[in-house]
Amino acid sequence: DQQVKQNSPSLSVQEGRISILNCDYTNSMFDYFLWYKKYPAEGPTFLISISSIKDKNEDGRFTVFLNKSAKHLSLHIVPSQPGDSAVYFCAASGTNAGKSTFGDGTTLTVKP
Amino acid sequence: NAGVTQTPKFRILKIGQSMTLQCTQDMNHNYMYWYRQDPGMGLKLIYYSVGAGITDKGEVPNGYNVSRSTTEDFPLRLELAAPSQTSVYFCASSSGGANVLTFGAGSRLTVL
Numbered sequence: 001d002q003q004v005k006q007n008s009p010s011l012s013v014q015e016g017r018i019s020i021l022n023c024d025y026t027n028s029m030f031d032y033f034l035w036y037k038k039y040p041a042e043g044p045t046f047l048i049s050i051s052s053i054k055d056k057n058e059d060g061r062f063t064v065f066l067n068k069s070a071k072h073l074s075l076h077i078v079p080s081q082p083g084d085s086a087v088y089f090c091a092a093s094g095t096n097a098g099k100s101t102f103g104d105g106t107t108l109t110v111k112p
Numbered sequence: 113n114a115g116v117t118q119t120p121k122f123r124i125l126k127i128g129q130s131m132t133l134q135c136t137q138d139m140n141h142n143y144m145y146w147y148r149q150d151p152g153m154g155l156k157l158i159y160y161s162v163g164a165g166i167t168d169k170g171e172v173p174n175g176y177n178v179s180r181s182t183t184e185d186f187p188l189r190l191e192l193a194a195p196s197q198t199s200v201y202f203c204a205s206s207s208g209g210a211n212v213l214t215f216g217a218g219s220r221l222t223v224l
Contacts, residue, residue, distance in 0.1 A: 004154070032211045043116070043202050043215030044155070089154060091213075098143050098211040099170065102154035 003027045004092050006103035014111055019077040021106050023090030026071060030092040033066060034100065035075050038087045047088070048075070080110045114138050118203050118216035125193040125223045133188040133219050135203030143206040144186040145170070145213065146178065148199040155202060161186055193223045 005024045013019045025033075031052050036044035050057040050064045050073065057064050063076045077084055090103040119134045137144065142163045147155035157170030161180040175197055177189040186205075190197060200220050204213040 006154075009152070034212065036213075036215075041218070043204075043217050044213075045215070046212045049212065093211040098206050098208055098213075099145070099157055099160060100155075100211060100213060101157075102147075104152065104154040 001026070002103075004090055004101045004103040006090050006106050008106050009104070010107045010109070012109045012111065013080050015082055016079045019075075019080045019084065019108055019110070021075040021077075021088050021090075021108065023073050023075075023103055024071060025073075025092050027092070027094075027101075028071070029094050030101075031095055032093045033064070033073050034091045034093070035062075035064060036089045036091060036102075038089060038105070044089055077108075080108075082110045082112050084108060085110050116203055116205055116214055116216035118201075118219050120219060121217065122220050123222070125190075125221065127193060127195065127223060129193050130189070130191045131193070131221075133190070133201055133203070133221070135186045135188065135216060136184050137186075137203075137205040137214070138184065139205060139207070139214065140183060141205035141207050141214070142183065143208055144180065145204045145206070146176070146186070146188045147202045147204065148172065149202065149218075150199050158188065158201075190221075195223050197221065198223045 034049040035047040038044040087105045091100040093100040145160045146158040159178040161167045203216045
C-alpha cells in the first residue's frame, strides 16, 4: 500500500509557462510535506516544504499548496525554466524520527 | 563543507559477496538514513538512526545491516549479495527540524 503517490510519471511544459506537479497521500498522521529535485547521477536536493498546519508556502518561483481534506498537495513552478528539468519527488514525514516516505517521482521536462 | 559523502560511487558484486557502503556527514546531524532507489521508483527506507548507538529498521531492511558508532558515520553492510539488491543507494542526514534531508550523491550497486 503506497502511502505517497505521484500519479504522473512525466510532465512536459514550455519555457515560461506554469508547471504543476501533483501528489496524493493516504496517512493522515503526516506532519510535513516536502519536495525534492533530482538531477541524473546526483542525490535529491531539498526544494520546498510545507507544514500540515499551513495550506500554502511560497519560495521564489516555487509554491506548494496543501489540501488536507483531500490529502493532496501540489508544486507550482512559475515561470518554468529549462534548468528546472529534473525528477521531482514528493515526500511526507511525521514526528517519528523524521522518516520520510517518498512518491515514485515525476520527470519534468521544460522545453525552450 | 562536504555535507554527506558516500563511497564507493559504483560497485559490481558477484552473488553471495558482501560489502560495506560508507556514509559520512560533517554537519553534526543526529539523524541518518539509508534509502534505495530502484529504476522508476521512489526511495525506500532501509535503516535509520536517531543518534550514535541507536539504529532501527525501515521499510526494506532484509539483507542489510547498519551500525552507528559515531555521529558522523553510518555504514550500510550487505551480506550475501543478491541480484534483487541491484539499486542506487542514498545516504541522508537530518538535524530533525522540519525533517529536511540532506542526501549524498549515491552509490550505484550491481549484483551479477
